[in-house]
Amino acid sequence: MTTAIDYIRDEIDTDDFADALAAIGPLGLRQRATLRAAVAGVRLARMRYLNHDKAAFVRRLVPPLPREARIQTRPGPTVDAATRAAFEQTGVAGPFPLLDGDQAAGLLEHCRGVLRDPDNPLLEIIRRRLPRRAAQMLRDEDVLLGVNRFMLDARLRGVLGGRRLMSIMGSLMSSGSVACWRSQFFRQRDGERTALHQNIDFLHGLTQKTTVHLRPGRVFRPNSILNAWISLTAADVGTGCLRVLAGTFDDTRFYDLGWCFNRRPLDLLAALSFLPDAVVGDLLTLLLYSAGAHRGVTRVLFKLADFFYDDLLAREAAFIDFVSRPGEGWIFTSFNMHGSHAFTGEGERFTLVGRYADLDTLRIETDRYELGLDETVRLDPDDLGWQPLLHAA
Numbered sequence: 106m107t108t109a110i111d112y113i114r115d116e117i118d119t120d121d122f123a124d125a126l127a128a129i130g131p132l133g134l135r136q137r138a139t140l141r142a143a144v145a146g147v148r149l150a151r152m153r154y155l156n157h158d159k160a161a162f163v164r165r166l167v168p169p170l171p172r173e174a175r176i177q178t179r180p181g182p183t184v185d186a187a188t189r190a191a192f193e194q195t196g197v198a199g200p201f202p203l204l205d206g207d208q209a210a211g212l213l214e215h216c217r218g219v220l221r222d223p224d225n226p227l228l229e230i231i232r233r234r235l236p237r238r239a240a241q242m243l244r245d246e247d248v249l250l251g252v253n254r255f256m257l258d259a260r261l262r263g264v265l266g267g268r269r270l271m272s273i274m275g276s277l278m279s280s281g282s283v284a285c286w287r288s289q290f291f292r293q294r295d296g297e298r299t300a301l302h303q304n305i306d307f308l309h310g311l312t313q314k315t316t317v318h319l320r321p322g323r324v325f326r327p328n329s330i331l332n333a334w335i336s337l338t339a340a341d342v343g344t345g346c347l348r349v350l351a352g353t354f355d356d357t358r359f360y361d362l363g364w365c366f367n368r369r370p371l372d373l374l375a376a377l378s379f380l381p382d383a384v385v386g387d388l389l390t391l392l393l394y395s396a397g398a399h400r401g402v403t404r405v406l407f408k409l410a411d412f413f414y415d416d417l418l419a420r421e422a423a424f425i426d427f428v429s430r431p432g433e434g435w436i437f438t439s440f441n442m443h444g445s446h447a448f449t450g451e452g453e454r455f456t457l458v459g460r461y462a463d464l465d466t467l468r469i470e471t472d473r474y475e476l477g478l479d480e481t482v483r484l485d486p487d488d489l490g491w492q493p494l495l496h497a498a
């Protein structure tokens with residue numbers, strides 16, 4: 106029997122962080138001072154938790170938001186009963202044919218054009234504050250890989266707000282009020298892959314990005330936020346398709362740790378104090394300074410969750426590979442552990458992702474969006490020409 110945690114331990118290296126530390130490079134003066142202060146905080150915390158009682162420690166953490174671990178769907182014209190039943194078990198549904206081959210090829214060129222556009226409004230804003238960084242982004246065709254482009258792009262709005270896709274979402278979310286609230290492109294080239302993770306950056310308090318609030322009296326469910334992964338190139342194991350661990354939406358403790366450390370950073374220092382001093386400096390460096398969330402923060406959080414919870418993700422699980430033709434889309438919950446195979450061969454794998462929320466349960470704040478670049482760049486939706494969220498018609 107292979108459990109989810111076996112797969113995750115196999116893939117996420119939580120012992121040797123040399124690669125991630127090398128990617129950060131030497132720290133500046135102020136960074137070193139911050140790090141020293143944090144290490145001192147961990148040492149102080151260690152004196153408080155001398156008994157090292159893990160269970161007692163996690164009992165005192167900020168409790169997670171009210172939530173249910175079970176998925177409930179509802180019948181609809183676009184999702185059959187077998188697909189719904191499978192989704193309720195796995196948190197995954199697909200593939201759904203959403204675009205034909207020509208439409209997918211046209212959209213692919215359009216998305217690549219967005220990344221190459223010197224007048225991209227997102228790039229303009231970055232350029233005002235960080236001109237050299239903006240120039241590099243343009244050369245890399247990486248204008249943060251199209252983040253939230255759907256909010257100003259009629260073509261993307263047409264696809265991500267398509268009647269059929271919205272209807273599928275309504276059925277899988279069991280909601281009469283669905284909105285697309287974020288979008289992104291994923292591009293994988295030679296050898297690249299996405300490391301295993303849950304999408305944990307959306308709830309209020311975790312980051313300064315567009316934030317999601319639970320409505321009073323509501324309960325967060327695994328399908329309150331769903332992702333549509335729409336392949337614009339053919340995707341299979343060799344070309345780096347997504348792979349999702351079925352059923353893993355029901356264990357959110359890894360997420361919850363991140364959530365409560367954000368609420369009470371001192372608890373993070375206390376948690377680190379359970380680990381040997383030799384690794385604390387490295388872990389703090391990654392938490393404070395690593396750029397890609399999945400390279401640094403995810404790995405550290407995972408190391409902590411694996412340490413504190415003896416039965417973390419201990420259920421038997423299998424991967425579902427998102428093998429797709431161009432224009433096919435798969436849907437998965439943000440709490441399902443997911444990552445990608447490595448891309449091999451010529452060219453690239455290119456995917457459009459739309460993120461959807463059940464607005465009966467959640468309220469989405471769109472007037473605040475920040476990018477953590479060399480410095481924090483605050484984005485004003487009016488500057489960007491962002492339109493309201495994309496609601497089902």
Ligand SMILES: O=C(O)CCC(=O)C(=O)O
Binds near residue numbers: 293332347
């Ligand atoms: O396509 C990928 O490589 C990653 C996608 C992903 O992590 C997501 O959509 O949340």
Ligand SMILES: [Fe+2]
Binds near residue numbers: 302
């Ligand atoms: Fe993800």
